[in-house]
Amino acid sequence: MIARLSTLFVRTLREDPSDAEVPSHRLLVRAGYIRRAAPGIYTWLPLGLRVLRKVEGIVREEMDAIGAQEVTFPALLPREPYEATGRWTEYGDGIFRLKDRKDADYLLGPTHEEMFTLLVKDLYSSYKDLPLSIYQIQNKYRDEARPRAGLLRGREFIMKDSYSFDVDDAGLDASYNAHRAAYINIFDRLGFEYAVVKATAGAMGGSKSEEFLAKAEVGEDTFVRCDNCDYAANVEAVQTRAPLAIDAAGLAAAEVVDTPGAETIEKLVAFLNAEQAQERIWTGADTLKTLLFTITHVDGTTEELGIGVPGDREVDGKRLEAYLGEGIEVQLFGAADFAKHPSLVKGYIGPKAIIAEGIRFLVDPRVVDGSAWVAGADDHGKHVVSLVAGRDFTPDGLIEVAEVRDGDGCPNCAEGALSTARGIEMGHIFQLGRKYAEALDLKVLDVNGKLVTVTMGSYGIGVTRAVAAIAEGTLDEIGLCWPRNVAPxxxxxxxxxxxxxxxxxxxxxxxxxxxxxxxxxxxxxxxxxxxxxxxxxxxxxxxxxxxxxxxxxxxxxxxxxxxxxxxxxxxxxxxxxxxxxxxxxxx
Amino acid sequence: MIARLSTLFVRTLREDPSDAEVPSHRLLVRAGYIRRAAPGIYTWLPLGLRVLRKVEGIVREEMDAIGAQEVTFPALLPREPYEATGRWTEYGDGIFRLKDRKDADYLLGPTHEEMFTLLVKDLYSSYKDLPLSIYQIQNKYRDEARPRAGLLRGREFIMKDSYSFDVDDAGLDASYNAHRAAYINIFDRLGFEYAVVKATAGAMGGSKSEEFLAKAEVGEDTFVRCDNCDYAANVEAVQTRAPLAIDAAGLAAAEVVDTPGAETIEKLVAFLNAEQAQERIWTGADTLKTLLFTITHVDGTTEELGIGVPGDREVDGKRLEAYLGEGIEVQLFGAADFAKHPSLVKGYIGPKAIIAEGIRFLVDPRVVDGSAWVAGADDHGKHVVSLVAGRDFTPDGLIEVAEVRDGDGCPNCAEGALSTARGIEMGHIFQLGRKYAEALDLKVLDVNGKLVTVTMGSYGIGVTRAVAAIAEGTLDEIGLCWPRNVAPxxxxxxxxxxxxxxxxxxxxxxxxxxxxxxxxxxxxxxxxxxxxxxxxxxxxxxxxxxxxxxxxxxxxxxxxxxxxxxxxxxxxxxxxxxxxxxxxxxx
Missing domain, CATH: 3.40.50.800 (Anticodon-binding domain)
Structure with missing residues (x-):
């Protein structure tokens, strides 16, 4: 076919749109592919729609090729199924809710686990009906706090979401692997660089989970790769390579020292290097930083939590969020919190007082039994040196929230070093397991005529986001530069x-x-x-x-x-x- | 391709779904094409989706063939443009409204006139850019009071809506005619019987307007056709063939007669035939029935309205609604209203008292000057005979709200008789004119460098509704029976x-x-x-x-x-x- 620029509904712009934060957004607007209708909500002009349809076509072909069957659910959904799984509440401000003229509650679907589960329950009843994979390419809605970067984080966007249904774990593995292979074909055909990384399952629950990330500086996700093996993971999912436990037998006893004014790790380290015997140089990594949080669960109940990490590392907010789960709010201790615990001396808090106050205390995996630390001595102007984990204090467990850095050890091969990079989440595949099937009572008769709960997988691709990610990954200083497979x-x-x-x-x-x-x-x-x-x-x-x-x-x-x-x-x-x-x- | 029933995601049902009112709905559910997700909201299963995509494909091909260009707007839209045209209010309970996390107002788009107008304003500025026709095939939302009949009246549904933009009326006519021809191609290819009828423009404003109705007993629309010429119209749009004015010179003077107990038209006619000189037989058509309404405008202001129609005809609620316009509420006079007007004697109200009370009084076109009527005499138990319009009372104007009946005269050829039939509104094309362009200030420079307001057309096809209409028009007693062009x-x-x-x-x-x-x-x-x-x-x-x-x-x-x-x-x-x-x- 021929399209003529004399009549094509397009206007290129010389100026960058004022709200465009990333190059792909800037160029997609300037070249007349998309147009903003509201924050995070876009209109597709003829040029953009052609690219979008090509991306959809590739996704559809590869899904069909693994025997997944296309359906289409509504975007406007009743509250009840989401209430049954708890997501109506868990999503917090993140979903659009509305009422109809009869005052019944509805939402605009963020993803459709519940609806797919109920549909299969409605139609199928026997192991003979399974395995089944069904999918849709459809509008999704999320009320993002900060819609940004054009199509990369929109409030109305198109996703391909598919769901697999199997009677047993082996079946789920097979469905998962089929989707994984299809995703590799899709992202290869879309023509941009990507990484497949281990991921946490987030709000979806479930176990095995991987993300497909487009490599991009503007990405909101950080992931790591090992320079020695094929380990790759989203930063939220990185497991720390913890040292082996140390025999505490030969270690010096804990000793309280005066550290006047050393209220920060930097000041403490400087003080130690100035004051202590100089056979060693102290660093932040020798100190144990303690942080105290108030956590608000989705049901409104609160809990206090103490976290201990090596003093040279920050707590990574995203890792903490992933650890706690969707919808859970977290706040650093404020004056009112400290007032409730007079034995906690701000600036000099150590593990002992936290534990004594009955606050749950979790530590970084590097705080192995036998490791010795400089920590707060729970007394103004004092720290304790050679405070040994497992000997002088016993934490309640481990927590994976310390920041991950270039050069950290690989948890897989135990030899390589990790390097970090940024990416855009393009696809996410995960084994939901029986969470949704249990919540919504999806059972089938097995080969022995016994009712068994179905096990599910969930597999998503951001289709509109893919358009932006491809643009982002291929553009140059003079404009967009489409791969052949998706060019308008x-x-x-x-x-x-x-x-x-x-x-x-x-x-x-x-x-x-x-x-x-x-x-x-x-x-x-x-x-x-x-x-x-x-x-x-x-x-x-x-x-x-x-x-x-x-x-x-x-x-x-x-x-x-x-x-x-x-x-x-x-x-x-x-x-x-x-x-x-x-x-x-x-x- | 081959689909196998051993694996296809479908289950046929032996039982009719309990909520299905019409045959197409019953069979589409039983045969596994669609599934209800909520009232008026449906999921498309693989079989249904294949039919839907074929219908979409036919619509798309014919739109492309007239040079219309495809775009896609969001379904989630900001309030402001709809506020500017008044539709935010006019739609009343008929649209879904919601707020985002920042408390900004949004709606789920019922149609997109405002958004298309603003987009063209955004991109175009010269007569050289026009004519332009752009369209989308996209999800629409209406919060119907009584979602019924499955896909025939849904709350989430797919429409093709297109809009034309021209500098002058001749251009609009050409765009309108191009769409009309495309619609004829589309409905011919979809393979069901339809009629093209004159229509009122309803809430959209504008002038020239036609509907494409699928002929179906279950349809909610009534339309008429002439047995002599090609006149066809939606019942709301039928113009009455009014008689010529009569010379009142030789007519008898108005005479008040006692009609005790004749509070209904039937009783009055029976009384007249029993009591009056028997040179004629009186019928309901000789009497003038008066009705009083309170009208509430969208801005909340109210108005009283008197309507006079021949006594053998009812006021047609749909015609009254179409006359008044979208969002306007209408209520028959109640006790409180009569209390405000003591001179109106219930059961014996005549034109004179209505006019004397200052209530606007509109009459059916049959009430021509010189026509003589039996009407209420504004006194208990009394009517007036030979009350002549234009001589004894002067109405404020005409109103087209009397019911239309088989056998009524054709307003076009003045010889034929009308017959009524029922249909499903499948398409609606109309000349919006400058209403939206004026409200949203869409102007372009004309050939002389002068700013002129653009004139628009609006053209819709119910795509999901078409699937049901085709099913309805082709099914038989044993099941669905698809035309080749859209068969799955x-x-x-x-x-x-x-x-x-x-x-x-x-x-x-x-x-x-x-x-x-x-x-x-x-x-x-x-x-x-x-x-x-x-x-x-x-x-x-x-x-x-x-x-x-x-x-x-x-x-x-x-x-x-x-x-x-x-x-x-x-x-x-x-x-x-x-x-x-x-x-x-x-x-």
Missing amino acids: YDVHIVAAGKEAEIFEAAEALAKGLEAAGIDVLLDDRAGKISPGVKFKDAELIGVPTIVTVGRGLVDGTIDVKDRRTGEATAVAIADAVASITATVNSR | YDVHIVAAGKEAEIFEAAEALAKGLEAAGIDVLLDDRAGKISPGVKFKDAELIGVPTIVTVGRGLVDGTIDVKDRRTGEATAVAIADAVASITATVNSR
Whole structure:
């Protein structure tokens, strides 16, 4: 087909939109692919819709290829199923809720676990009906606190979500692996760099879980990879390589020392290095930093929690959130909290007082039994040196919330070092297990005629987000630069000049390519639009092959340029259709 | 492609769903095409989704063919544009409203006039950019008071809505006519009987307006057709063929007569025929029935309205609603209203007292100047005979709200008679004119460099509703019966028997047809499912061609049946692929 820029509903902009934080957002708006309708809510213009449909098509093909069957659920959903699983409350402010004219509660679906589970319960009753994988490509809604980065974090967006139903764990593994393989095909075909990383399951519950992250500086997710083995994980899911327990036998006794004014780790370390015997240099890693939080559960109940981490590491907010689970609020101790616990001396709090106060105290895995620490002595201006875990204090358990850093040891191969990178979450696959099936009572008869609870998997791809991620991963300093598989058109022909012959030749070439099955965007704009403006628009719009019909025409040639490399070749007009078709089909 | 019933996500039901009011709803649920998620809100199962996508495809092709360009707007929309045009209020309880976490108002879009207008304003600025037609196929939301009939009146549904933008009325006419032609193509291809009727524009404002109605007994719309010319109109839009004004010169003077107890039209007519000189037989059509209403406008202000219609006709609620406009409430006078007007004698109210009380009094077009009526005499137990319009009372104007009946005169040819029928509104095209462009300030520079307000058209098709309307118009007593163009599959093969050869032959035939580009639904269910059950399912599901591979196999034949006519032919297995392919492609 041929689309003509003289009539195509598009306007390219010279100026960046004021609310665009990331390059893909800026360029998708400037090149006329999308338009903001409200914060985090976008309209798709014809160019954008073509890319979106191609991404959807690739996702659909690969889902169909593993035997998943397409359905479509409504976006407007009744409250009851989400109440049954607790998600109506857990989502907090994160979902859009509304009432109908009869005052019944509804929500705009954030994901559809409940609805899929109930549908299968409604239709199926026997192990013979399983395994089953069903999916939809459909509008989702989340009331994000900070919708940002255009399509990367929207409030209305398209997701492919699929769900697998199996009678046993082996079946779930097979369904999970089929989806994993399909996702690899999808992301390979979409044409951007990505990593598959271990993930936490978050609000979804469940066990095995991996994320597909597009590598991107603007990503909101941090992930790590090992330089020695194939370990990769979302930072929330990283397990610390903890040292082995140490025999405390030969260690010095704990000793309280005066550390006047050493209320921060930095001051404490400086003080120790200045005052203590100099056979060692003290660092933050020798100190135990304690933090106290008030946690509010989704049911409104509160709990106090103490956390101990090596003094050279911060508590990572995202890791803490992932540890606690969705919807749980966390607040550092304030004056009122300290007032309830007079034995806690701010700036000098140690494990002993926390434990004595009956506050649950969890420590970083590095705080193994036998490890010795400098910690607060629970007395103003004093710390305790050689405070040994397991000997001088016993924490209530471990917690994985300390920040992960480049160079940290790999928990998998125990030899490699981790490096961190940023990414955009493009897909998430996880084994839900029986959580939803139990909550909604989805059982089938097994081979022995006994009712068994079905085990489920849940698999999502951000489809609108993928458009932005592909744009982000492929753009350059002059504009968008689409991979062939998702480009809105195959070829962009620029009629460069004012002469009628140029327009006629461009039109004839477009028709020749159309007849060869090539989708053409033809810049046939007449009037005052200069060739320079047309070239700039072509670069901005980012169709992979740009053909110029212009001055070369007198010599019987046109100019064929690769948008990515910028390499241009003069091609005889007689060979143009064959040559360009070959280029397009070589992909 | 081949879909296999052994794995297809579908369950046919023997029982009708309890909430299904119309045959199409009953069968679409029983045959496993859709499933209710909430009142008026449906999930599309694989079979239904295939039909839906085919309908969408036909709509898209015909819209593209007239140069309309596809975009997609969000469903979740900000309040402000709808506030600017007044629709935020006018829709009353009919739209879903919600707030986001920042307490900003949103709605789920019922139609997108405002958003399209603002988008064009955002991108375009010159007459050179026009004409433009843009469309979307997208989820719409209306909080219907009585969601009924399955997909025929849903609360979440898919519409194709398009909008045209022109600089002048001639342009609007051309855009309107292009859409009208496209709609005729679409409804012809969808394969059901329909009528194109004149319509009122309802809440959309504007002038020229036509509806495409699928003929169906279960339809909520009534329309009329002339038996002499091509006039057809929605009942709300019917103009009464009014008689010419009569010269009042020779008419008798108005005379008050005692009509004790004649508080209804029937009693009055009986009384007149018993008491008056018998040179004529009085009927209800000789009497003038007066009705008094309190009208509440969308801004909350109220108004009193008197209506006079011939006594043999009711006021049609839908025609009154269409006359008053969307969101306006209307209530018959109650005791409190009469208390405000002591001169109005209930049961004996005549035009004179209504007019004397200062209440606006509108009459049916049959009440022409010079026509004589029996009306209430504004005195208990009395009527006035030979009360002549224009002589004895002067109404404030005309109103088209009297019921329309079979046999009423055609307003177009003035010779034919109207007959009424019921239909389902499938499409609505109308000339909005400048209402939205003015409200949202959409102007472009004209050829003289002067700013002019753009004129718009609005064109809708109920896509999910079309699926139900097609089903409704084509089903028979044994099940659904799809037209070829929208059938979920081309051929339904039943493997009828237990022998392995039968399953092998059925599978081989399916593969042969697949290779010929035919979409096959193969009933390969083994086990206890009898051929009888399989045939019943095939009839219920309604694929146009049903092929049985069974007993005939020993003679080298299969059975090819037309689902609609029931005609069956034995076909040699060797010729089966060619023969069935020819049948499918003959359409």
